[in-house]
Amino acid sequence: xxxxxxxxxxxxxxxxxxxxxxxxxxxxxxxxxxxxxxxxxxxxxxxxxxxxxxxxxxxxxxxxxxxxxxxxxxxxxxxxxxxxxxxxxxxxxxxxxxxxxxxxxxxxxxxxxxxxxxxxxxxxxxxxxxxxxxxxxxxxxxxxxxxxxxxxxxxxxxxxxxx
Amino acid sequence: xxxxxxxxxxxxxxxxxxxxxxxxxxxxxxxxxxxxxxxxxxxxxxxxxxxxxxxxxxxxxxxxxxxxxxxxxxxxxxxxxxxxxxxxxxxxxxxxxxxxxxxxxxxxxxxxxxxxxxxxxxxxxxxxxxxxxxxxxxxxxxxxxxxxxxxxxxxxxxxxxxxxxxxxxxxxxxxxxxxxxxxxxxxxxxxxxxxxxxxxxxxxxxxxxxxxxxxxxxxxxxxxxxxxxxxxxxxxxxxxxxxxxxxxxxxxxxxxxxxxxxxxxxxxxxxxxxxxxxxxxxxxxxxxxxxxxxxxxxxxxxxxxxxxxxxxxxxxxxxxxx
Numbered sequence: 001x002x003x004x005x006x007x008x009x010x011x012x013x014x015x016x017x018x019x020x021x022x023x024x025x026x027x028x029x030x031x032x033x034x035x036x037x038x039x040x041x042x043x044x045x046x047x048x049x050x051x052x053x054x055x056x057x058x059x060x061x062x063x064x065x066x067x068x069x070x071x072x073x074x075x076x077x078x079x080x081x082x083x084x085x086x087x088x089x090x091x092x093x094x095x096x097x098x099x100x101x102x103x104x105x106x107x108x109x110x111x112x113x114x115x116x117x118x119x120x121x122x123x124x125x126x127x128x129x130x131x132x133x134x135x136x137x138x139x140x141x142x143x144x145x146x147x148x149x150x151x152x153x154x155x156x157x158x159x160x161x162x163x
Numbered sequence: 164x165x166x167x168x169x170x171x172x173x174x175x176x177x178x179x180x181x182x183x184x185x186x187x188x189x190x191x192x193x194x195x196x197x198x199x200x201x202x203x204x205x206x207x208x209x210x211x212x213x214x215x216x217x218x219x220x221x222x223x224x225x226x227x228x229x230x231x232x233x234x235x236x237x238x239x240x241x242x243x244x245x246x247x248x249x250x251x252x253x254x255x256x257x258x259x260x261x262x263x264x265x266x267x268x269x270x271x272x273x274x275x276x277x278x279x280x281x282x283x284x285x286x287x288x289x290x291x292x293x294x295x296x297x298x299x300x301x302x303x304x305x306x307x308x309x310x311x312x313x314x315x316x317x318x319x320x321x322x323x324x325x326x327x328x329x330x331x332x333x334x335x336x337x338x339x340x341x342x343x344x345x346x347x348x349x350x351x352x353x354x355x356x357x358x359x360x361x362x363x364x365x366x367x368x369x370x371x372x373x374x375x376x377x378x379x380x381x382x383x384x385x386x387x388x389x390x391x392x393x394x395x396x397x398x399x400x401x402x403x404x405x406x407x408x409x410x411x412x413x414x415x416x417x418x419x420x421x422x423x424x425x426x427x428x429x430x431x432x433x434x435x436x437x438x439x440x441x442x443x444x445x446x447x448x449x450x451x452x453x454x455x456x457x458x459x460x461x462x463x464x465x466x467x468x469x470x471x472x473x474x475x476x477x478x479x480x481x482x483x484x485x
Binding site: 052057065067068069070099102 | 191192194195196198199202203204206207208209237467470
């Protein structure tokens with residue numbers, strides 16, 4: 001995936017890799033270190049928490065935990081790659097695009113996800129995908145990362161009452 | 164208090180009714196909101212479409228503007244009502260004013276009122292969320308919270324931090340909110356001031372009492388210096404402002420004699436030369452302007468946590484959580 005990001009953006013110039021809270025942030029950090037190894041380039045890294053941009057706040061109410069948003073560099077005219085763990089309805093990415101627009105006007109925004117599970121509700125498609133899976137709406141996919149969960153794994157499970 | 168959709172319940176009336184966990188949630192939620200005020204575009208769409216009325220029956224600059232910034236940075240629509248120039252002057256009661264506003268389909272009311280209990284009185288009678296922005300001598304919860312956030316920023320924790328509230332505790336809603344909030348997060352709290360300006364039942368608050376400001380400064384990690392309202396002199400609570408300054412004023416010399424550095428807080432507006440000297444207010448240990456900055460983040464957090472959440476719709480929306 002790291003190689004694809006470099007290829008898609010014709011190198012690492014002006015590149016910013018932005019992870020979506022929470023697990024997208026760890027994945028973004030890994031992509032940045034992969035690129036540092038293979039290309040010898042230090043790519044800027046950021047984090048977005050899209051909680052305040054959700055379109056369902058009035059229905060589900062506030063999510064108590066809002067994580068930090070940190071865009072360390074000016075995004076105007078640069079190439080941004082948004083990184084998330086699982087792409088499902090596309091609503092998170094919609095919110096992330098809105099939030100990024102409040103920071104400036106990047107030259108290009110691309111989307112990289114580890115898992116694309118289908119089921120889109122918005123016209124949003126990823127540019128770079130780790131793995132595509134077709135699963136039922138009553139199942140859920142969770143990506144576990146070592147930094148937060150103690151191990152790296154992708155877990156498929158039946159959806160329990162509370163998501 | 165209906166679960167996750169209303170983590171604080173309908174209203175924020177004071178810190179006394181909240182649990183330590185709820186207070187921690189507000190402080191933690193305020194952290195990410197600090198960053199929004201540092202952006203070039205200081206606005207997120209979170210409360211888009213929500214209408215908030217700021218109902219200020221008492222004069223206020225800082226608190227009203229701070230709430231207004233918090234509301235605007237969350238994209239809410241706001242209306243300011245002050246007692247002068249409104250139908251309140253014509254003798255309309257508080258409840259009638261609020262019911263009329265509610266008939267215009269508002270979502271939240273921020274109220275500042277001279278009578279203790281006004282916010283609760285209103286909260287029990289209207290459906291909108293009510294936020295207490297100071298009621299009489301009762302509570303000023305968002306001030307207490309922003310003081311706590313400022314202390315936590317500086318010390319990295321609240322548990323075990325020694326905070327002395329200095330001055331007119333008797334008439335101070337800020338003192339009450341600080342005492343309730345700080346104690347619930349494990350801080351040690353003391354008060355210091357002339358006995359005429361301390362409540363008779365101060366023992367029931369479970370705080371230490373200092374009669375000499377020197378002892379308070381020796382004990383404390385932080386001083387929260389209250390404004391001495393100038394009309395207290397006419398009320399016979401203190402002999403003169405000059406004497407108050409000589410006995411209880413926080414001066415550079417008094418701080419220099421202390422064993423360690425003491426953080427200086429003041430809720431404003433300051434009477435320089437009365438309760439606080441200028442070289443203390445502008446000195447290296449003053450976090451008075453940090454308090455003001457944190458005030459916007461705290462109020463954004465409170466508005467956010469009280470907003471939205473229709474539990475009956477939550478079930479159907481859960482599927483779209485990603």
